[in-house]
Amino acid sequence: MPLETPYAEDEVFTLSRTFDASPVLLWDVLTRAEHLAKWFGPVGMPLVVKSLDFTVGGTFLYGMQMPTGLTMWGKWVFRDIQAPKGLAYVVSFCTEAGEPVRHPMAPLWPLEVLAVQTLTEKDGKTVYESRSYPINATPEERAVFKAGHASMQMGFSGTLAQLEAYLAQVQS
DSSP: OOOOOSSGGGGOOEEEESSSHHHHHHHHHHHHHHHHHOOOSTTTOOOEEEOOOOOOTTTEEEEETTSOOEEEEEEEEEEEEETTTTEEEEEOOOOOOOBBOOTTTTTTTTTTTEEEEEEEEEETTEEEEEEEEEOOOOHHHHHHHHHHHEEEEEHHHHHHHHHHHHHHHHHH
């Protein structure tokens, strides 16, 4: 399935990190529910995996438990899967039943964000790269997403640090 292109390159949120793990191990940790539950999400917010259907068109439905007791639900709809080289999925906030909703703390956040992740082996390690951008979004939603890049960089850096620690644990 062809993927939408970004409205503008400066609206794309990018992350890159090199992990001391093989692409196959990193792929497993990125795509299997039993692994995701142990590292994915913001620091201090345990993850609840409600369901994972890892097929094109399938979904990953999860909840992030906030310290206040509130659970923020999210959903990925898989658009492309190329094991162990990469995947693409549409991310949205949702109800526990999987129905899309607005971001609970940012009402102009885009309803849909396309995330494209690639894994490349280099010098015995794996380079993880992620590109995310709004799709089917209004100009206001795109502006809010772009304005959130610095905040997302901080949040996802914490998540990737958890992933790095989990990979070390799995390999020990």
